[in-house]
Amino acid sequence: MPTPLLPNSRRLRRPAPTRRALLAGGAAAIGAAALGGCNQLDRAGEAPSFRQFLASAEGLTQGSQRALLRGQPLAREYPEADISKAFKANGTTAPDSLSYYTMSSNGFADWRLEVGGLVRTKLSLSLAEIQAMPSRTQITRHDCVEGWSCIGKWKGPALADVLDIAGLQSEARFIVFGCADVMEPGLTGDIYYYESIDLFDAFHPQTILAHEMNDKALPIAHGAPLRLRVERQLGYKSAKYLMKIDVVDSFAALGEGKGGYWEDRGYEWYAGI
Ligand SMILES: Nc1nc2c(c(=O)[nH]1)N[C@H]1C(S)=C(S)[C@@H](COP(=O)(O)O)O[C@H]1N2
Ligand SMILES: [Mo]
Numbered sequence: 001m002p003t004p005l006l007p008n009s010r011r012l013r014r015p016a017p018t019r020r021a022l023l024a025g026g027a028a029a030i031g032a033a034a035l036g037g038c039n040q041l042d043r044a045g046e047a048p049s050f051r052q053f054l055a056s057a058e059g060l061t062q063g064s065q066r067a068l069l070r071g072q073p074l075a076r077e078y079p080e081a082d083i084s085k086a087f088k089a090n091g092t093t094a095p096d097s098l099s100y101y102t103m104s105s106n107g108f109a110d111w112r113l114e115v116g117g118l119v120r121t122k123l124s125l126s127l128a129e130i131q132a133m134p135s136r137t138q139i140t141r142h143d144c145v146e147g148w149s150c151i152g153k154w155k156g157p158a159l160a161d162v163l164d165i166a167g168l169q170s171e172a173r174f175i176v177f178g179c180a181d182v183m184e185p186g187l188t189g190d191i192y193y194y195e196s197i198d199l200f201d202a203f204h205p206q207t208i209l210a211h212e213m214n215d216k217a218l219p220i221a222h223g224a225p226l227r228l229r230v231e232r233q234l235g236y237k238s239a240k241y242l243m244k245i246d247v248v249d250s251f252a253a254l255g256e257g258k259g260g261y262w263e264d265r266g267y268e269w270y271a272g273i
Pocket of ligand 1: 090091179180222223237238241
């Protein structure tokens with residue numbers, strides 16, 4: 001049953017892209033509605049700077065801001081019976097490089113997730129270490145910008161837990177995800193898939209690093225060994241084939257400066273559903 005889409009473009013202060021109209025429904029639309037607090041701040045005029053402050057590590061060190069992050073609405077979760085029989089695989093479905101092939105043929109025993117940038121402690125986590133962390137399991141609907149949706153079950157540690165272990169420096173504003181798959185050759189080298197989110201989404205309880213899909217190890221087609229799940233935004237934000245997490249104060253110097261591979265090619269950076 002399609003839920004009416006609620007306008008959430010005020011959060012961005014620009015019109016929602018028409019491609020969103022392609023989507024069958026707005027499971028996470030409640031999310032947009034309950035973010036009203038932030039919208040009101042926006043309307044009060046102090047908004048951009050205040051919201052930016054809240055979404056900065058400096059803001060996060062203050063207890064009330066942490067509480068605000070905890071109070072963020074959840075994307076809708078579904079019962080087991082709703083899990084899609086066949087979850088479409090999209091974009092890269094097998095990174096085409098010797099290094100990825102070598103890692104995957106060894107069960108990803110040599111794969112590491114590098115966490116760096118504006119952190120207090122850099123991390124290099126093995127898959128076993130990530131699997132041993134406390135995890136969250138969620139059955140959510142993935143909405144692709146192309147207009148299809150599938151429901152899947154995802155399990156993995158909260159991104160917030162990984163960021164808490166590394167510890168954010170006060171300048172931290174965005175989390176950048178570097179992937180193993182090359183999208184195209186570039187003038188100065190291969191262009192890899194990458195994505196970025198702000199600290200509101202990074203500390204959202206449903207933002208997880210998934211190593212399992214539908215009770216099995218994450219398949220290669222869906223991003224093995226580890227992918228991001230950002231449940232209140234369109235599918236392209238949920239980066240597959242994670243290799244590194246970088247904490248930054250700006251993504252202007254990366255790629256074309258728009259915060260992601262598809263953003264650099266015209267998609268919205270904030271792809272709220
Ligand atoms: N590394 C990487 N992540 C990616 C992509 C990609 O091509 N490479 N495609 C994105 C898009 S557009 C979608 S819809 C989803 C697809 O995830 P799925 O294959 O599990 O359906 O992954 C997203 N994350
Ligand atoms: Mo997509």
